[in-house]
Amino acid sequence: MAKLFKYICILFLVFVIVVLGLVVTAIESYPTVITHSGEQVNEAESVKKLMKQLSDSVKNRTHKQTINISQDQLNSLVGFAQRAHGQLNAQVSITSHSTSILASYLLPNNPIGQYLNIDILLLPGPGIKVSHVKLGSVKVPGNLALSTLVYLANWYTSSDIASQFVRQVESLAMSERQIQLSVLPLAQFLKELNDVKQGVGGSNDEEMRLRTAYYLKQLSLLDVGKRLSPQSLSEYIAVVFRLAKNRSNYETAPKENEAAIMALAIYAGHHRFANLVGDVQPKKAKVAMPNAKPTLAYRKDLNQHFIFSAAIKILSEQGLSIAIGEFKELMDRSDDGSGYSFVDLAADFAGVEFAIAATSSASAISLQNILAESADEGLFFPNIQDLPEGLSKNEFNRKFTEVDSPEYLKMVQSINQRIANLPIHQAR
Known part of the structure; x- marks a missing residue:
């Protein structure tokens, strides 16, 4: 029993050291992206077209949908997020080969570093293809990062709604400054999403x-x-x-x-x-x-x-x-x-x-x-x-x-x- 307890303590200590090492490696002294939210939201009126597409996709939930999302629309939404939460800076860049999402988050004062820098690269093709996710200098394979995120979302909602969301995406096509998102009929997904919302979205007070x-x-x-x-x-x-x-x-x-x-x-x-x-x-x-x-x-x-x-x-x-x-x-x-x-x-x-x-x-x-x-x-x-x-x-x-x-x-x-x-x- 004493040996077992000793091994458990050693494993726990190793785990803590590894986690702390990853945290220290991920946090950096300088941001990788600096943006001006006032400039980003200057194209905010373009988001109305995106909102219309999303509304139409909900109305036509029994059919496949194609949603076109522009770089200006995404950066306007990023600018909105930055104005709501000033510690965030982010930028989206879309080419015919990939979509790059860069973000820098200003952390509270600490002895390790000031910024958590995030680099996500999406690729065109069937489903959602993530090339990689970088947290500072720590690079995580895309498949591992996506599956981890899906697992955590499912765990938080006590459902498999995140897995269903990933399955809803039929393909991502990319051209200069635009993504074309093809999604399967949303009827069943929206029904189950509403059930999840009733379970976790309401007040517990x-x-x-x-x-x-x-x-x-x-x-x-x-x-x-x-x-x-x-x-x-x-x-x-x-x-x-x-x-x-x-x-x-x-x-x-x-x-x-x-x-x-x-x-x-x-x-x-x-x-x-x-x-x-x-x-x-x-x-x-x-x-x-x-x-x-x-x-x-x-x-x-x-x-x-x-x-x-x-x-x-x-x-x-x-x-x-x-x-x-x-x-x-x-x-x-x-x-x-x-x-x-x-x-x-x-x-x-x-x-x-x-x-x-x-x-x-x-x-x-x-x-x-x-x-x-x-x-x-x-x-x-x-x-x-x-x-x-x-x-x-x-x-x-x-x-x-x-x-x-x-x-x-x-x-x-x-x-x-x-x-x-x-x-x-x-x-x-």
């Missing part, structure tokens, strides 16, 4: 679900929601935060506010937000919603920008919420889009800051006190007068050059200052 269900039920009973004409979102916010105030103490106020925002997102935004919380609808097989979608500044679209961003902030990082709103506006610069709108962006930013103030222990109760007293949009939504909107790409470039230019940042600073001056943020 039963208290959050019960709180949200309470506020959603109260919203569904409001007379203001039964009116046929659109009402201001402030009418709903005043009621729901009055209820939150009555149910809260210092410790529970952030959680009550969090649930109130999610209930508002489900009721006044889109019922599918409920999928991320759990079974919260007051009546089985019936969606709780007002007869007319609420407005902000007399506009329905601003209500959605605001409440969607607040809910996304609750469910994710602040950077992701802001990046989603900004990227959506960049996509809208296309010929068939509504144009870049700093008004929409102000609503996005306001929603994020609203959620931050509501869920911070330092301001949760003061926010309840302010909102419970009055149904006034000016308490939480900024003045949008003189903010440019409806800008085509040419107009945007003429006035602001690009994202992150001094002119652009000045406009963003103006929006942030308007939001900071709102009454709900003065008490923070």
Whole structure:
């Protein structure tokens, strides 16, 4: 027994040394790729075509699909990811022979190194062919890297959904700056993906679900929601935060506010937000919603920008919420889009800051006190007068050059200052 224990200890020590050696070898002092996200997202409007293809492939799920993905589209999405998470830099390059994905991730301060550099090379042909994956100077054969990733995804989801995804890809064809992805009929895959999502995508917080269900039920009973004409979102916010105030103490106020925002997102935004919380609808097989979608500044679209961003902030990082709103506006610069709108962006930013103030222990109760007293949009939504909107790409470039230019940042600073001056943020 003593010998067995000794051998196990030796094997464990060897394993630890090997893992540490790989980590030290993979981490480097310098990034292999440096990109500017402002330039990458300049082609964001091209992503609308990709989104349309993906939507069509879901609608035609019983047939084979061919999806064309351009280098500009992929790099725009990479730029979006970088704006959501600033530690990431990445770039995609597509030729007729291969697709190269380079990424550098800035690590927290440590004595080993600053960057994890990743190099992935995809090859054309049947299925998904990975030539190699490099982590720093450690090169892993493509087949091993792909099978490991598939195994981990299957393990995390307690399914074989990752294996099915790989089997769905019939082939990858490549030309200069473009990939042609051929996929088998998606019907069965989408059905099983939905089953997996129900298993791992919802909230595991039963208290959050019960709180949200309470506020959603109260919203569904409001007379203001039964009116046929659109009402201001402030009418709903005043009621729901009055209820939150009555149910809260210092410790529970952030959680009550969090649930109130999610209930508002489900009721006044889109019922599918409920999928991320759990079974919260007051009546089985019936969606709780007002007869007319609420407005902000007399506009329905601003209500959605605001409440969607607040809910996304609750469910994710602040950077992701802001990046989603900004990227959506960049996509809208296309010929068939509504144009870049700093008004929409102000609503996005306001929603994020609203959620931050509501869920911070330092301001949760003061926010309840302010909102419970009055149904006034000016308490939480900024003045949008003189903010440019409806800008085509040419107009945007003429006035602001690009994202992150001094002119652009000045406009963003103006929006942030308007939001900071709102009454709900003065008490923070």
